[in-house]
Amino acid sequence: MTITPLLARRTRNMGASAIREILKVASRPGMISLAGGIPAPESFPMHIMRDVIDSVIEKYGPNAFQYDLTEGFLPLREALAAYLADKGVAAAPEQVLIASGSQGALDGLGKILISPGDHVALEAPTYLGALQAFTPYEPQYVQIETDHRGMLPDALENALERHPVKFVYLVPNFQNPTGRTLPLKRRRAIAEIIQRFDTLLVEDDPYGDLRYRGTPLPPIKSMAPDHVVYISTLSKVFAPGLRMGFSLAPDRVRRWLVLAKQGVDLHTSTFNQALAAEYLAGGHLKRHLPHIVDLYRPRQQAMLDAMARFFPDAFTWSVPDGGMFVWAEGPEGMDMEAVNRKALERNTAFVPGTFFFARPGDGRETLRLNYTMADEATLSRAIELLGEVLSDALSQKQIYKRMG
Known part of the structure; x- marks a missing residue:
């Protein structure tokens, strides 16, 4: 049966989550994912469930x-x-x-x-x-x-x-x-x-x-x-x-x-x-929340410390007081979707920031990093790998979209 003529017009505006598609790839064995906005399983209050x-x-x-x-x-x-x-x-x-x-x-x-x-x-x-x-x-x-x-x-x-x-x-x-x-x-x-x-x-x-x-x-x-x-x-x-x-x-x-x-x-x-x-x-919740905060705080700090050591000087990033994400920005025109493909080859994943803009094409030089799903040592290693990928990408013109 042909389904397309039956679909409502609004389905033209519906698509799979870009992040969830990235997470499918990021779930491969050996991959270090900085992509998903997912709470750590060890943050769940299993001891009282x-x-x-x-x-x-x-x-x-x-x-x-x-x-x-x-x-x-x-x-x-x-x-x-x-x-x-x-x-x-x-x-x-x-x-x-x-x-x-x-x-x-x-x-x-x-x-x-x-x-x-x-x-x-x-x-x-x-x-x-x-x-x-x-x-x-x-x-x-x-x-x-x-x-x-x-x-x-x-x-x-x-x-x-x-x-x-x-x-x-x-x-x-x-x-x-x-x-x-x-x-x-x-x-x-x-x-x-x-x-x-x-x-x-x-x-x-x-x-x-x-x-x-x-x-x-x-x-x-x-x-x-x-x-x-x-x-x-x-x-x-x-x-x-x-x-x-x-x-x-x-x-x-x-x-x-x-x-x-x-x-x-x-x-x-x-x-x-x-x-x-x-x-x-x-x-x-009042008794368990400090455990969640104590779990995530050092993970965030490990990511921020590693970014200071390994990210190229051309990048800037946020230093949040909480939450689950760090936002980074590279030179204007840099294509983080292309960079992410290179990072996946090194078993590291992030989310290109362009997906978070309502206007297509905005934010191509940005990326979102999550720190809740890995321990401090793993996060440091992932950022070191990503820093190498970003440094390599900065010298390759193919990771830039045509400007003007």
Whole structure:
């Protein structure tokens, strides 16, 4: 049977994740992967998992295996309301909406907010998963200029003056892919701008708990609650396979997100939600989070130290205070997709930065590096190999795209 004529027009804008395609190659035996944004298996709280499961079965019985509300399992929503209060965000349990990972919340927002041709403003670069969630709904992207500290408020204001933006998408803490954190002064400025322009902001915060240095900053949601959809996940601090995401949205947006979710999956796994509820309410996250931070902090430092030793002088990179990524930039015109192919031949993988830009062709000279999935010695060796590949590439004209 011929399928192509049956496909919806939006499938033209759907494609396989470039990162997941790279990860297929990066999973070969002997490969050192700096590509995936994947939590380390040793960060999972396996030592308490049996106790959490037993507690869920004892506490909730058959209810943990039954259909439940689309909005989410009430004990989890209660636990998340307390978790958000610790971040300075006021939320009643009934205002919290559970999703199948934060990706489910992003897709729901695309479904209810984006019509073909609508303008969506976002950072350049930005999270690839957000682009994948929004692009099938055919928006026009407005890339907002950034610097080493994140989105520039003046650039956002100029964009809102020039375009009828449906919403702004932003990752303020240890951004994927750059690792940058938006300073408090800029958060306040952005909160003022979106309220003045009466514009919706989607604040995506999957990495905020992974802070290795410095003081936590308040979410923008706490500064402009009626203009912000706050999204987060437990994937980075519990277990990603459970697919526990959640959002806190203005009432009218939340109601539409519930309707959209009903048509997708009715509700997220009740049992998984019950596990997450017990993990939070039982105080396990607060006790386990320092272990995750202590695991990742020296790995990040090992990568940064190795980059200082082995990367060519022509490169610069971010020095994040937390998260999972370091962002590097080479000379203008350098083609990191070509360099990555050379790196794969040396059994080292990274993600070319161009995939994180809404405008095709931008960021060809950039790359994203992940440090959570390897120990310090392995990371140092991988960066040494990559430094050799980059040094070789700098002298080869074929790794440059034609300029002008």
